[in-house]
Amino acid sequence: MNAPGYFLTHIWLIPLFPLIGAALMYFFGRRMPKEAVNLFCVGSVFLSFVYALGAVLTMFALPANERFYQQILYQWVTPGAMPTAAGTVNFVADWGYLLDPLSCVMIIVVTFVGFLIHVYSMGYMAHEGGYYRFFGYLNLFMFSMLTLVLANNLLLLFVGWEGVGLCSYLLIGFYFLKKSASDAGKKAFIVNRIGDTGFLLGLLLVSATFGTVRFTTQGLGNPAGYAGILQTLSGMMEHHQLAFGAPVFTAMALLLFVGATGKSAQIPLYVWLPDAMEGPTPVSALIHAATMVTAGVYMVARMSAIYQLAPEALDVVAIVGTTTAIFAATMAMVQTDIKKVLAYSTVSQLGYMFLALGVGAFAAGIFHLMTHAFFKALLFLGAGSVIHSLSGEQDIRKMGALRYAIPATYWPFLMATLAIAGIPPLSGFFSKDEILGHAFNRHLTADRYLALWVVGLATAGLTAFYMFRLLMEVFYGMSRVPVELEGHIHESPKTMTVPLWILMVFTIISGWLALPVLWGEESPFERFLEPSLRGVETDTQAIVFAHHGMLVEVALMGASVTIAGLGFYLAYKLYLENPKLHGRIAATWPRLHSLLVHKYYVDEIYDALFVNRVKDLSTALGVFDSKVIDGLGVDGTGWLTRYFSRISMWWDKWIVDGLVNLLGWFPRMLSMPVRMFQTGVFSTYAVFILVGLAILLGYYGHHVQVFVRSLH
């Protein structure tokens, strides 16, 4: 292998730049002018982008199988020996970065979209308080996200994973004076934490099985000296210690997937994402659409070697993904908040990605991740521009006909809508078609998989419907903008519109990476990713991917385009041609409509089932603690002790002491008559003496007389 080159040996700088930016904001931000904040924070992300681009271009120059570069900065967690399925090993998790085709795609998407959104934010946040705080958090997010995608092991990935979650929490709650905002932030964090327990347990299972959490040893200078999951895994497979479909693989895959459902907002943990729209719009674009929420998809792709060996787990992934896709799409149809529509749309599109992963088409999932990052970021930024031009209005019922007022926002928004709806030749068409194609292929191995394709296709129709509905409500028809706002409608500043137009270009062209599929060749994008997703070659039972012919390919594309057109037609009928019609339809099925508007009451159900029950339990245990353990147990012991001490005092006083006293009482009683004479008064004694003398004389007087007489 040749010398890796400047950009490869400096990939550690890519996450570091934004970290420095964040640190500067933390320490000095309060005293900085806005220009300095822009320079450091936007500049740092730009530098990251440059270094990422340099590294990726260096990788391109290498032959396909050598596109691995790994850099270990230092040994990070070294807790000592642990017994594993692979023998007792010293567990080591490095602080190290791995650049391979998969992370190449991710860092480009993250730094590029991230940079554009930073630029956009300069305009969007210009009039907001806490400017430096916002950019500090945003830079911290970039650091975490880049750590996540560059990590060479699962534990460091978890650092990024939790880091992006933290930034999400901070940025959702950016307007912390609003209770709803800080509530939403807390909800996001806690729901994610629930998923993280799954991730953590999966991580523990991986480490206990393989003795390492490093993904691979490829790209290390001396691979023999290190352990990697992929290599240990294939070693164990070779020695027949583990086999395809082993329960331990399913367990790992499912536990990690629980984490993914949290971060990537899938059923049952998607509930935080719609609420997360409380954050500033650039945050929704960057974190809650383009990058962070795709972390789950990335992680599953990164662990594809395991997932490929766990067919049951893959089925679960596919089912959850598909269900989430259609479920969220139905909710998006009736939302009236422009950002909420997009939020549910994101949940739905993420479902598509998991559908791709679930049918084993990891590359297709990542492809959709990339195109979605472009067009969804664009949609959110466009929505932000709309909101900005309407001085903060988010209700689409109060918009309309805006295409004349803000054309610089309208055109990119239109392109992004066409892209997500799957209209050729825009990017979304290619990536969605890839997924649906693979879902269809999956059914060639077993009929039951046909449902995935059918639901996926239906979702495509719903997607087209709710997106065109949004487009028409905002930009077409009659203006419903309140009169007092009407005069203030203004196009957003250049810092906001230029990023829109740049994103629009990529929204249009990024799908063309899969263009050769049209004439039946393999997608270059998939070929590029293949070394990262290759996994372990198994001799038995591996999922066989059937391939369909050219004719089927064309038919499938036709089906997707037709159903997208159907969605468009319905939206046109209901919202543009006859705007009163959708109200009437809603009135015809009031229950269904209200079910959708209330988001199937999932939040309420969760509150009733879990949140409130935990609160009750807490109250009950609190009472138990103070009344039973402390009251009965501790204070009770104290009371008993005192009670016994009183009894023993009584015993002491009346029995122990009483006996002694009784003994003393006897002589006292006996001596009482005697004591009565001991008055201590001399005259009394004199009387006693005289009396005694008199008695004596009286008694013995006779004898005295006799005696006296005898003397005579």
Added chain:
Amino acid sequence: MALYSNHLLSVILFTPLVGALLLLLVPREAELAHKLVGNLFGVLGFLVSLPLILHFQAGSGDYQFREVADWIPSIGAKYALGVDGISMLLVMLTTLLGMIALTSSWGAIHNRTKEYYILLLLLQTGMIGVFVSLDFFLFYVFWEVMLVPMYFLIGVWGSDRRLYAAIKFFLYTLAGSVIMLLGILALYFNYAKMLPANTTATFDIPTLLAAAQSFPDSLKVWLFWGFFFAFAIKVPMFPFHTWLPDAHTEAPTAGSVILAGVLLKMGTYGFLRFSLPLLPANPLLRSKIVNILIVLSLVGIIYGAIVCLMQKDMKRLIAYSSVSHLGFCTLGIFALTPQGLSGSVLQQINHGISTGALFLIVGVLYERRHTRLISEFGGLATPMPGFAAIYLIISLSSLGMPLLNGFIGEFTILQGTFVVSKAWAAWATLGIVLGAAYLLWLYQRTMFGPVTHEVNKTLPDLNFREYAVLVPLVALAFWIGIYPKPFFNYLEKPVQRIVQQVNPSFYQSASSTSSSGAIASSTSITSPVPAANSAETK
């Protein structure tokens, strides 16, 4: 200088005591002088302990810096000191938190300052003594010495229900230690029986514990439970924990910091050092005992966390969070794996840092508002941004955010537990979710939203002294989170020695697991890639 280098531990041990004696000479009215002397010896106490790190040999599992002198020859009690990696870290934690506690009292305590500083310094000596003693007699003396100053600190400088809390604390802990004294005597006399007639037995800790290995199981079980109560109360383990919320809540800030930061670690340290070698050799009997302790730990983790959610008093909430966090520490100890033990010690340090800092944070608010009720605050991020930032970092460290200390400890404990039983680890992760819930909710209720009470609008942000007290803890939290390797290095050998003594099967068979609940798929597997794994040792 030779005196210093040969008697380093004695110097560390008695520096605070010298300060206390010196304070006796200062007139009662000279408040400033009390503070100066107190702070001086706090800082000095930390400074003299620094050479401990510099000269400590991490590669050895033996006791280092040993000092031995005869004390009461007729019974064999000696003045014996020494530290290994475990106690060294705990001593450093003690001197650091001691310094911070002393410094933090500057603005908080204004009555009876002389006695206050004397007691704090005396307490410091007692705590260090517990960690460095290698003689049971000496150990017990220090163990009891600690109680008295703490009793007065809570009883005199505490808040409303201080007398109740102080007496409860004193009696509860004393009850445990008396049983422990019986245990120590039982150890002593049973060892004496093994000796030839007319030789004086010894209280030497390593000797007695090594001798205990040959005791019959029936005796060991009695000894184990004898020691158990003292430590379980101190930790405190569920259901012996209820003295803690009262003591924490009523104690002055410095008292809470020391109580949470160091005093509770006496219990975990005791478990680790004394209880583990007393586990019976019979695997069945032993796993029965271990299971009881693990279940108590898990209940503590979850129960403590759930009870946190309903607390209305900030200090009480943090006290219950201690129950939860210390549950992790005991879980790691009784997993009987090197990682569990390393993680446990590290988590003890982490808990000292994070919870100590949390109490300081409540102290900051208490000094300004003289209340600890959560409902009295709200929206403080606006008047106190610097405070908000530090408080957030500390909360995150406590709830186990990666890159901060708590995560490393929790993860290592979970890893050490997971290889023994997946179910244990899974239950413990519940505590992590709840930890995020109660800490973030507390943060939200105190810091976010509009300022709800008029007085809070003008609260001053942290002053220099408060920053000086909190920033070192924040720095340490980051250090352990980002580069924990030095800590693991200190712990590796002593932990290895303990595991070899109490769970020898761990090192003997490569892939068998220790006490119960083996990994399902692991038993039949031998190492396929031994070269790769073993190459990665250093």
